[in-house]
Amino acid sequence: MVRGGSLTPHLFEEAVRAEKEARAVGLDFFEVVFEMLDARDVNAVAAYGGFPIRYPSWRFGMDFERLQKGYDYGLSKIYELVINNDPTYAYLVRSNSLMEQKLVMAHVFGHADFFKHNVWFAPTERKMVEVMGRNAGRIRGHVDRHGQNRVERFLDTALSLDSLIDPYLPLREHLQGGQPSVPTEGLAERARRSFEASMGEPEPALEAQAAENRALPTYDVIGFLMEHAQLEAWQRDILRMVRDEAYYFLPQRMTKIMNEGWASFWHSRLLTSRLLDPSEIVDFADCHAGATAVAPGQLNPYKLGIELFRHAEHKGHDLFRLRRVHNDVSFIDEVVDEEFASTNQLFVYQRNNRTGRPEVADRSWTAIKEQLLRELTWCGAPRIQLVQVGADRELTLVHHHEGRDIKIDEAGELLKQIATLWGSPVHLLTMDDGQGRRVTSDGEEVSVVETKAAEEACGTSAG
Secondary structure, three states: OEEOOOOOHHHHHHHHHHHHHHHHOOOOOOOEEEEEEOHHHHHHHHHOOOOOOOOOOHHHHHHHHHHHHHHHOOOOOOOEEEEOOOOEEEEEEOOOOHHHHHHHHHHHHHHHHHHHHOHHHOOOOOOHHHHHHHHHHHHHHHHHHHOHHHHHHHHHHHHHOOOOOOOOHHHHHHHOOOOOOOOOOOHHHHHHHHHHHHHOOOOHHHHHHHHHHHOOOEOOHHHHHHHHOOOOHHHHHHHHHHHHHHHHHHHHHHOHHHHHHHHHHHHHHHHHHHHOOHHHHHHHHHHHHHHOOOOOOOOOHHHHHHHHHHHHHHOOOOHHHHHHHOOHHHHHHHHOOHHHHHHOOOOEEEEOOOOOOEEEEEOOHHHHHHHHHHHHHHHHOOEEEEEEEOOOOOEEEEEEOOOOOOOHHHHHHHHHHHHHHHOOOEEEEEEEOOEEEEEEEOOOOEEEEEOHHHHHHHHHOOO
């Protein structure tokens, strides 16, 4: 069923027709609600992560300015915006042509089907529009009680940590029936707890430290801080909101190529075979070619995604099974082969230090596949694990290197935020240009020292 109160009668008819044809080819989705907005309003909604109501932050304001300037200067254009929700909300841009609106609506139904059926979206909150509205109200309440400057400073710190999560935690808990994942208690730990019970209650500080250590190691750094940092109730509430939202958006990062590829695959098929008038085919081809254009050394998720699904269909794969069970990494691992790499002229590029231009460094399809997998592992972000709370409450984190250096200055700024929130120094063991380094911050200063210990930790710590 489609709703579109702000659509013109003709566009609503087109939306109903597009839905009918999408369901006819096997797509299945929640009710889709189309809203028509001006381009500026779409940019504003996009800056808030696609939600019409969200708590204010200067970060969202910066995103809006970037999007709006790109639109004003003709450098970028948002055709549509669709939210993983039940019902699924999609925003159309008023200035788009009729052909573009048809394309966008078919594309939206592809996304809506992917949101509903891909396993990585199964744990997500399906009423997130309502949750975002409640979160905005809770933030306003904290501002009224604790002051705008204080709340905004803490919210900014919390948002700077929203990438320190475990991509596999939500699905793991979902498959366990919603039970939180906790380390299994070993014999030594049970013996310690039995001894403490016989001797009386342990000291609170020792018990707190024991609880912290039982939660380690963990990739869910923001979750650990939420549970164990010495925070006021309102601060813990804000950290919980930021963590919940980070996990809501996580599957979109894990399936960017698949999601856009699936939507593009179906909008292309639906439009060319069912929805477009013959007079619109050339305009569609021009628009589609622009969206899937690729520059040397760059990855276009629309282009890579649609070609992966086309190749999978050519090889006889069940496309609906693929879209149900995979994320980008496992999808590429299953589908990419020598034929795919050759047909799509994929190469491994590296930058020429003299000219500054990307140049082909390797044509082997196995090297191409390895590079794709390496770039997309852990959502393309550094894999950082919290491994220890010292006796002096100093935290130690490890960057599992996997051939990817991190930017030391950016890592130092991140450690500043963690140390400020935790209240004690924080260390990060990493590799940089082949050398082990320990980056440390006390919340004010950042220091970097070379250490052999980092080389072993980054390569062999439990993951």
